[in-house]
Amino acid sequence: MKKITASAVNQTIRRNYDKRRKVEGDAPHVRAMGMYKADERGILIQLSTVKGMYGELVRNPKVELCFNGSGKVVRISGTAEFLEDQGLKEEVVKARPFLKPLVDAHGWDAIKIFRVANPVATVWTMATNLESSQFIKL
Numbered sequence: 001m002k003k004i005t006a007s008a009v010n011q012t013i014r015r016n017y018d019k020r021r022k023v024e025g026d027a028p029h030v031r032a033m034g035m036y037k038a039d040e041r042g043i044l045i046q047l048s049t050v051k052g053m054y055g056e057l058v059r060n061p062k063v064e065l066c067f068n069g070s071g072k073v074v075r076i077s078g079t080a081e082f083l084e085d086q087g088l089k090e091e092v093v094k095a096r097p098f099l100k101p102l103v104d105a106h107g108w109d110a111i112k113i114f115r116v117a118n119p120v121a122t123v124w125t126m127a128t129n130l131e132s133s134q135f136i137k138l
Helices: 007-012 054-058 086-095 097-106
Strands: 016-023 027-033 036-038 042-048 061-070 072-083 111-124
Touching: 027 042, 042 072, 042 097, 054 072, 054 097, 086 097, 097 111
Parallel strands: none
Antiparallel strands: 016 027, 016 061, 036 042, 042 111, 061 072, 072 111
């Protein structure tokens, strides 16, 4: 079996949107989100206080992301660690100009960015679907 590397996982997640799962009552829900960036700071995801997901993550910061593409599925588990970094918020709004009206209406505090702390990943393909999962720390 081919060894999974952190580099291969990072290449896969940089190209794809992630889907974040939540539970409401006893029903699971999945939300598609555009990851801001995966770099030396980690996997960075931007959201806002205007939507309910921010409060959900404050109450329960456990996250699992799922990326798929190029015949691979990458699942990453970790904890949402919110970053209060004004420079990073400005970087995100510059890269995502559609957020400017949100900042104008609600202020910079409406922009929240978290990184996935202590990420652990597993990768599978149709060829490896029935094999035991391998987990790697990113």
